[in-house]
Amino acid sequence: MKTYLICNAILLLCGIAGVISSCEVGNMAPIANTATLPGKLSDYGIFPDGAIERPAAGFHRYHLATQLFTDYAEKQRLIHLPRGAQFSFDSSGNAVFPDSSILVKTFFYYPDKRKPSAGKQLIETRLLVKINGQWNVGTYKWNKEQTEAYLLENGTDENVSWVNEHGLRKTLQYRIPAQEECSSCHRTGRSITPIGPKARNLNLPLADHPHQENQLLHFEQTGLLTLQPSDLLAPLPDWQSPSIPLAERARAYLDVNCAHCHSATGFAESTRLFFGYEIPLANTRIRARKDHILHRVEATDPDIRMPQLGTTVPDSVGVALIRAYIQSL
Numbered sequence: 365m366k367t368y369l370i371c372n373a374i375l376l377l378c379g380i381a382g383v384i385s386s387c388e389v390g391n392m393a394p395i396a397n398t399a400t401l402p403g404k405l406s407d408y409g410i411f412p413d414g415a416i417e418r419p420a421a422g423f424h425r426y427h428l429a430t431q432l433f434t435d436y437a438e439k440q441r442l443i444h445l446p447r448g449a450q451f452s453f454d455s456s457g458n459a460v461f462p463d464s465s466i467l468v469k470t471f472f473y474y475p476d477k478r479k480p481s482a483g484k485q486l487i488e489t490r491l492l493v494k495i496n497g498q499w500n501v502g503t504y505k506w507n508k509e510q511t512e513a514y515l516l517e518n519g520t521d522e523n524v525s526w527v528n529e530h531g532l533r534k535t536l537q538y539r540i541p542a543q544e545e546c547s548s549c550h551r552t553g554r555s556i557t558p559i560g561p562k563a564r565n566l567n568l569p570l571a572d573h574p575h576q577e578n579q580l581l582h583f584e585q586t587g588l589l590t591l592q593p594s595d596l597l598a599p600l601p602d603w604q605s606p607s608i609p610l611a612e613r614a615r616a617y618l619d620v621n622c623a624h625c626h627s628a629t630g631f632a633e634s635t636r637l638f639f640g641y642e643i644p645l646a647n648t649r650i651r652a653r654k655d656h657i658l659h660r661v662e663a664t665d666p667d668i669r670m671p672q673l674g675t676t677v678p679d680s681v682g683v684a685l686i687r688a689y690i691q692s693l
């Protein structure tokens with residue numbers, strides 16, 4: 365990984381110069397887990413009969429208004445809390461979970477996206493597990509038989525092939541991230557943290573519920589969430605909704621695909637280019653860095669292209685949205 369080499373080189377220089385504490389990049393050294401995770405996914409009992417469609421009681425599905433793009437992979441997201449416990453939001457709208465909470469994200473492809481009922485190819489199940497107040501990351505790679513998934517700490521590349529919604533065959537080398545790639549995105553300062561469960565990104569109508577019930581209210585009613593009225597303000601838009609203004613959609617997309625690194629406590633903190641949805645445009649450097657943003661999302665050189673981790677192909681629809689937004693500024 366080029367960035368780690370650069371970081372390590374800078375770290376070394378800072379160390380030699382004796383200014384390690386004032387060296388910004390030094391703080392970006394990878395964060396290690398504080399606990400050892402079991403080697404097999406089945407040890408968690410998340411999918412008792414082996415099918416992801418039927419998670420165990422106590423593993424609750426959740427949806428995000430705007431999602432991260434990961435090489436067209438489909439994703440299933442689950443929250444697990446200790447029995448009788450609740451989660452809540454802090455004053456910034458970030459979810460606070462009790463110890464022993466588990467967040468689960470399974471990545472898969474439909475061999476034929478036009479026929480989702482014809483089966484899935486499971487690739488990996490990523491976990492965030494809170495143990496003694498610290499989050500730990502781990503990903504489990506599914507075997508060929510699709511019967512078990514095994515902890516994989518060093519990452520790997522997987523050939524995947526599927527037919528998309530337009531009937532076109534697509535192939536790519538999907539990247540299963542190494543543990544230090546997980547913590548590059550999932551970091552706030554020196555801690556590993558969840559990214560998706562924010563009040564604004566969970567604040568959406570549930571399409572498959574009668575009366576399209578609001579997800580936050582649903583979690584409150586089912587006893588999973590302690591909700592404050594302020595948590596319901598300012599939902600994050602769905603970046604794909606045509607009825608929402610361009611700027612709103614683009615800022616939602618940049619929030620979910622870029623802001624976990626590009627924030628004051630993130631991996632790309634030293635760029636001072638922050639994409640959080642809550643930051644008013646005038647307080648971001650988006651306008652000043654217009655050309656750079658476009659250049660970096662459109663680049664084909666993987667050492668230049670953004671997002672720096674998590675994808676091997678550009679999200680052409682997302683890039684088109686960013687281009688339209690940047691040109692409108």
Ligand code: HEC
Binds near residue numbers: 430431501545561671
């Ligand atoms: C490119 C940045 C990136 C990398 C690398 C990455 N994640 Fe994430 N992850 C995200 C974002 C952004 C979300 C929330 C958006 C979503 O779920 O679509 C997320 C969501 C998750 C979730 C659901 C809970 C949450 O935080 O939203 C889990 C669990 C998770 N990631 C685990 C991992 C693990 C384990 C790894 C390494 C194997 C990893 N992630 C690597 C960016 C990343």
Ligand code: HEC
Binds near residue numbers: 367622626656661667
């Ligand atoms: C995994 C973390 C990560 C993610 C996700 C990420 N970046 Fe970056 N980005 C970096 C790092 C680290 C740098 C500084 C090193 C470099 O320039 O390559 C950077 C640099 C940049 C720069 C150059 C800095 C400047 O001021 O010109 C731009 C522009 C940029 N990123 C845009 C984006 C956009 C847009 C996204 C989302 C589509 C994104 N990045 C997602 C880590 C990330």
